[in-house]
Every structure is written in structure tokens, then in C-alpha cells.
Amino acid sequence: MPRIEASDLLLVVDIQPDFCPGGALPVPGGDAVIAPVNALMDRFRHVAATQDWHPAGHASFASSHRGRQPFDVIDLGYGPQTLWPDHCVQGTPGAALHAALRQEPIELIVRKGFRPDVDSYSAFVENDRATPTGLAGYMRERGFRRVLCAGLALDYCVRWSVEDARRLGFEALAVVDASRAIDQAGSLGEALAAMRKAGVGDRLRIQARRLCRRAAAQAFRGEGAVAGRQAGVPAICGRRQDCARHSRSE
Numbered sequence: 061m062p063r064i065e066a067s068d069l070l071l072v073v074d075i076q077p078d079f080c081p082g083g084a085l086p087v088p089g090g091d092a093v094i095a096p097v098n099a100l101m102d103r104f105r106h107v108a109a110t111q112d113w114h115p116a117g118h119a120s121f122a123s124s125h126r127g128r129q130p131f132d133v134i135d136l137g138y139g140p141q142t143l144w145p146d147h148c149v150q151g152t153p154g155a156a157l158h159a160a161l162r163q164e165p166i167e168l169i170v171r172k173g174f175r176p177d178v179d180s181y182s183a184f185v186e187n188d189r190a191t192p193t194g195l196a197g198y199m200r201e202r203g204f205r206r207v208l209c210a211g212l213a214l215d216y217c218v219r220w221s222v223e224d225a226r227r228l229g230f231e232a233l234a235v236v237d238a239s240r241a242i243d244q245a246g247s248l249g250e251a252l253a254a255m256r257k258a259g260v261g262d263r264l265r266i267q268a269r270r271l272c273r274r275a276a277a278q279a280f281r282g283e284g285a286v287a288g289r290q291a292g293v294p295a296i297c298g299r300r301q302d303c304a305r306h307s308r309s310e
């Protein structure tokens with residue numbers, strides 16, 4: 061992991077009950093990101109978070125479109141849009157930041173997806189690819205030059221946020237070992253390939269090793285850092301050095 065500077069921002073993406081097991085749109089193992097993200101917060105001077113925040117009847121909900129099912133893809137006027145189960149409805153418990161997530165270090169919460177007709181995966185630009193969330197302006201005013209994104213889901217909101225950050229002139233990394241994917245219709249493989257192409261792999265491997273070297277070695281053995289067997293990561297571990305669990309399993 062690169063040295064963390066005062067101009068770095070940790071962006072915690074969509075760690076909300078609806079994206080965790082038992083939620084409306086659960087990401088497999090989604091709650092496993094909470095411990096490593098909580099641990100990461102100690103290493104950054106500045107932390108922001110995003111919160112998916114939809115009005116009832118949002119255009120990204122399959123239930124808003126007659127005859128459609130979750131995971132269908134339709135054209136919403138701004139391009140293809142995957143339809144989801146109703147999730148993260150404003151003010152509901154599933155839309156809160158997860159109770160186990162440390163919240164005191166979070167300096168800014170960016171709510172996204174609140175426009176009824178536009179979804180927003182990215183923390184920076186909504187899915188119409190034209191409407192800014194304001195985060196880029198915030199980062200510039202605060203003097204942040206680099207953003208490290210971790211959370212849910214790796215293949216949608218984390219990926220899109222990293223890509224947009226780079227496009228907008230910031231350095232950006234995805235912390236793969238503190239993220240989890242939906243992995244729907246090949247989306248994880250596509251996201252990993254895109255991020256590998258962007259050259260984030262080595263840094264992520266170092267990041268994982270810092271969290272728990274043995275877990276990282278297991279997770280990232282073989283195909284390289286980013287491939288890393290997202291599904292096969294034996295345990296995402298928030299400890300900063302080798303922990304008993306992974307020592308035993310080696």
C-alpha cells in the first residue's frame with residue numbers, strides 16, 4: 061500500500077444493511093467488509109462515505125416497470141440500466157449506514173440515487189453520466205488528490221467510483237480486499253479486468269498484506285493481485301498483522 065498522505069481520502073462506499081446478508085439487495089459476504097474498512101479508517105486522516113438513497117418507486121427498481129424482473133436490463137433514456145429489487149429506500153432501516161460501521165471518522169456523507177429517474181453507481185457522476193454528485197468539487201476544495209475506495213459493491217459502485225475519479229483527474233485505487241461484489245452476469249470479471257488494466261493490482265496486494273499477511277497470501281496467490289479470487293478469499297481480516305486464525309489455517 062502506498063504511504064497515506066494528508067491529501068488522501070478514504071471513500072467508504074454504500075455499506076448499508078440492504079447490501080448486506082439479510083438485506084433487500086444482498087452482496088454475498090457484504091458484511092465482511094466492515095472490519096477491514098473500520099481498520100482502514102485509522103490509517104487515514106480523512107474519510108468520506110456514500111449512501112445509496114432512493115425515493116420509493118425509483119426508476120432503478122424492477123417493481124417500477126410493469127413485467128420486469130430484478131436484474132433485467134432496460135433503457136432508461138440515458139442508456140442501459142440494470143433493474144434491482146427495491147433497496148435503500150430513503151429513511152428505511154436498510155438505507156442507513158450499517159450500525160457496525162464506525163461513523164465518527166466520516167467527515168462527509170454523499171447520498172446518491174435520490175433523483176427519481178436516474179440511478180447513481182458512481183460517487184462522482186450519476187448514471188446519466190452528466191449529473192455530478194458534487195464529490196469532485198468537494199475533493200478539489202479540500203485539496204484531496206487521491207481517493208481509495210472500499211465497500212459495496214466492488215463491481216458496480218466501487219468500480220464506477222474509481223473509474224470516474226481517475227477520469228476527473230484524481231488518483232484512485234480500489235481496495236479489493238475491503239470490498240465485495242454482486243458478481244451478476246459476469247460483472248465481477250469485467251470489473252476486475254478493467255481495474256487490472258488500470259494498474260491497481262500491486263498496490264492492492266500490499267494493502268492486503270498489511271491487513272493480514274497470511275490471509276492476503278491465500279487470497280492473492282496465483283493469478284495476481286486483482287484477480288485474487290474474490291469469491292475464494294478465505295477470510296477478510298481487519299487485523300493489521302498475522303492473526304491467529306490465518307496462522308492456524310496455513
Ligand SMILES: [Zn+2]
Nearest residue numbers: 112114148173
Ligand atoms: Zn441503488
